[in-house]
Amino acid sequence: MQKISTHNIILTIIGIITVGLGIMIFIDPPSIYPDPSHGFQVLRSMQMGSKFNMLVSPNQDNISKNNSDFLTWWSPGQYLIPYWFKLLFGLNTGRASALLIILFQLSGLAGFYCFFKKIGFTSLVSAISLVLIICQQAFIIPYIFYSGGEILVFGFEGWFLYGCIAIEKPGIKLLLFVLLSGWIGFLCKSSFMWVYVAGLMCLWLRLSAIKGRLNIQRLIKNGIWLAIPAAISLAAIYVFFLSKGANPASNSTGFTASWQAIGFPLGSPLLSGFSVDDLLHGLIFHQPGNTLTPAYVLPILFLTVLVSLILILAIVRYVPKNNYRLFILIFYAISVLFFSVAFLRQLNISYESRHFRILSLMLAPGIIYLFSRFKPVYQILFGLICLYIGFINYSTLARIHEVNNLSARGNTGIAQQSIDQPSLDYLLQLDKQNTNAIFAFLTPDVGLEIEHNRIITLDQPPANIPFDDDDYSYDGHAGPLYIVLPASYDGAQASMIMKFFRGYKDFSIQKLSPMYTLYSAK
Numbered sequence: 001m002q003k004i005s006t007h008n009i010i011l012t013i014i015g016i017i018t019v020g021l022g023i024m025i026f027i028d029p030p031s032i033y034p035d036p037s038h039g040f041q042v043l044r045s046m047q048m049g050s051k052f053n054m055l056v057s058p059n060q061d062n063i064s065k066n067n068s069d070f071l072t073w074w075s076p077g078q079y080l081i082p083y084w085f086k087l088l089f090g091l092n093t094g095r096a097s098a099l100l101i102i103l104f105q106l107s108g109l110a111g112f113y114c115f116f117k118k119i120g121f122t123s124l125v126s127a128i129s130l131v132l133i134i135c136q137q138a139f140i141i142p143y144i145f146y147s148g149g150e151i152l153v154f155g156f157e158g159w160f161l162y163g164c165i166a167i168e169k170p171g172i173k174l175l176l177f178v179l180l181s182g183w184i185g186f187l188c189k190s191s192f193m194w195v196y197v198a199g200l201m202c203l204w205l206r207l208s209a210i211k212g213r214l215n216i217q218r219l220i221k222n223g224i225w226l227a228i229p230a231a232i233s234l235a236a237i238y239v240f241f242l243s244k245g246a247n248p249a250s251n252s253t254g255f256t257a258s259w260q261a262i263g264f265p266l267g268s269p270l271l272s273g274f275s276v277d278d279l280l281h282g283l284i285f286h287q288p289g290n291t292l293t294p295a296y297v298l299p300i301l302f303l304t305v306l307v308s309l310i311l312i313l314a315i316v317r318y319v320p321k322n323n324y325r326l327f328i329l330i331f332y333a334i335s336v337l338f339f340s341v342a343f344l345r346q347l348n349i350s351y352e353s354r355h356f357r358i359l360s361l362m363l364a365p366g367i368i369y370l371f372s373r374f375k376p377v378y379q380i381l382f383g384l385i386c387l388y389i390g391f392i393n394y395s396t397l398a399r400i401h402e403v404n405n406l407s408a409r410g411n412t413g414i415a416q417q418s419i420d421q422p423s424l425d426y427l428l429q430l431d432k433q434n435t436n437a438i439f440a441f442l443t444p445d446v447g448l449e450i451e452h453n454r455i456i457t458l459d460q461p462p463a464n465i466p467f468d469d470d471d472y473s474y475d476g477h478a479g480p481l482y483i484v485l486p487a488s489y490d491g492a493q494a495s496m497i498m499k500f501f502r503g504y505k506d507f508s509i510q511k512l513s514p515m516y517t518l519y520s521a522k
Contacts, residue, residue: 007127014109014130021143021397022102028405029094029146030101031415036148037444039079040093040412041455042071044448053241058438058454063503064478066454072245077187078148093448094413097146104155105142109133111158112361118165120321121365125372129364135390137278138357144400146414149189150354156188157195157358164203165323170225178226182233190247193234195358198334200226202327212322248348260284260301261343264351265336267304269311273360273367275389276304277353284351315366318373328366331359410449418443419484423512427484436479440501446484458483458497469500477503483519490517 032040038055045056050068053076059065085096109130116126133139142151163177178200185192204226208218264271264284271277281287283297283304292300312332316325335356342349349355371382404415408424416424424446427439431450440456441447447455456474461467481504485494494517498507504521512518 005123007123010124010127010131011113014127014134015106017134018105018109019102022098022105024401025101025143026095026098028401029092029098029413029415030142030144030401031404031407031417032097032146032445033148034444035074036078036097036146037448038071038457039074039076039148040082040448041444041457042076043079043083056454058456058474058478059476060474062476063438063474063501064476070244072242072247075149075186075188075190075241077152077189080187081152092411092413094409094415097414101142101146101151104151105139107155108151108158111155111160111162112364113158115158115162115165116365118162119324119327119365121324121369125365125368128368132273132364132368132386133361135275135386135393136273136360137275137389137393137396138272138354138360140393140397143397144404149191150357152188153185153192153195154357154361156185157192157361160185160195160199161327161362164199165206165327167203167207169207170222174225175229179229179233182230182237186237186241190242191355193237194334194338195331196230198331200230201334202323202330205326205330206323253346255345257344259298260351262336262340263301263305264343265339265356267301267308268335268339268353268356268359269308269332269363270304271308272353272356273363274385275353275393279389279392282352311363311367314370315363319366319369324366328362331362335359411451412448414445414448416446416449419446420513420515423484423516423518424449426512426518427482430482434480438478438481440481440483440497442485458500461496473500473502475502480522481520483507484512485517485519487511487515487517494519 082096407415408421437453510518
């Protein structure tokens with residue numbers, strides 16, 4: 001009887017966990033992040049008759065008319081791929097998103113496993129690397145909130161890296177790979193572009209080396225082979241998509257020098273690879289639950305930079321895989337350069353470790369290899385740290401999945417954490433009774449449940465800072481208006497929001513539940 005190898009046992013367990021979690025969210029779909037919510041609003045507009053990727057919403061100058069904006073802030077894959085699943089299998093949005101999560105989680109794990117093996121690591125090291133990956137909070141998040149581009153790009157990046165190491169010579173395969181990977185990666189997530197550049201640079205240098213040394217003639221020849229399809233791919237993305245509107249990399253509020261702008265990218269291997277940023281609920285970009293005082297931020301950031309640099313240097317020195325070291329150095333250097341410049345220019349890119357996830361994924365086998373050289377006591381300690389991180393993250397999954405199970409659900413099947421079931425049921429009834437009404441919400445996800453009327457996602461003015469009313473106001477009148485606000489807004493905040501709709505007077509107030517209030521005017 002043939003003995004089952006250790007790495008196959010590990011891969012089987014990982015597969016069972018991944019599929020099991022997928023079945024869980026297919027039965028009870030997760031909630032949804034704001035970014036893909038905006039994408040699904042575009043899909044909603046398209047289903048109601050608008051052109052491709054156009055977000056239709058009431059005009060602020062005259063609410064009886066509509067604005068149509070080409071949404072370039074996020075790439076379209078986050079809503080298009082679930083929509084294809086909806087058409088193919090007759091699923092609602094929630095279950096179509098859950099199916100996407102299952103398939104792309106499996107694809108991502110398989111892609112990175114194949115990449116790790118192709119670049120020179122053993123099957124066992126590659127399999128254990130996947131254990132480190134599934135312990136990261138970034139792997140858990142899609143089972144709690146549909147994250148759109150984050151899960152899509154995870155499912156593709158491993159295969160992209162595999163292509164960058166598998167192609168051995170110039171030719172038609174190289175041309176097609178460079179051309180199509182740019183389009184597919186961008187469809188998944190627009191920030192894939194820096195990964196695209198880094199991967200092609202690794203491919204270029206690898207193909208141009210002879211016995212570990214760069215050959216000038218090959219550099220020029222291979223550079224031409226890569227540059228032509230890459231230029232076509234990027235030009236098409238710009239002309240047919242990015243040029244039609246603003247995106248996070250196009251808006252700068254000026255240059256500001258700060259240690260955080262450079263330190264955060266430098267510390268990304270630790271911040272992302274070991275979920276340090278996630279476990280702290282945001283080292284710099286603070287999220288709910290963050291308890292760090294400013295006095296602790298810089299020392300912790302400095303420590304993550306120090307440990308990350310030691311880790312990178314150790315991998316370059318002790319991991320005997322030349323191509324792997326090339327990939328790590330190129331990706332780390334380009335990520336630090338790209339994001340440091342972005343943060344220094346104050347582009348609309350947040351200080352979140354998810355932007356650096358590709359680097360943490362690539363580092364996994366190098367970290368496992370390094371610790372395989374240590375004494376057993378240090379290996380056990382490292383294993384306990386990983387298990388602790390995994391325990392915290394999976395405990396969070398269990399807790400928030402229970403919240404999702406108790407959340408309201410409507411037409412989309414998505415878990416709606418921003419409204420309760422009695423309130424949502426009442427709104428759906430209003431939606432059926434009207435065809436010319438406007439529903440206004442504080443979050444973009446609840447509006448997805450409205451099928452027959454227009455919606456507004458309200459921008460909230462900054463607290464305790466003077467603001468221009470015109471930036472938040474809607475002029476004109478256009479049928480019934482329904483504003484849904486949390487009960488905590490009763491009073492001054494609700495009055496302020498009602499005043500933003502200048503064409504509406506004499507609002508009636510109705511308690512939908514102890515948690516939510518409906519403000520309506522006709």
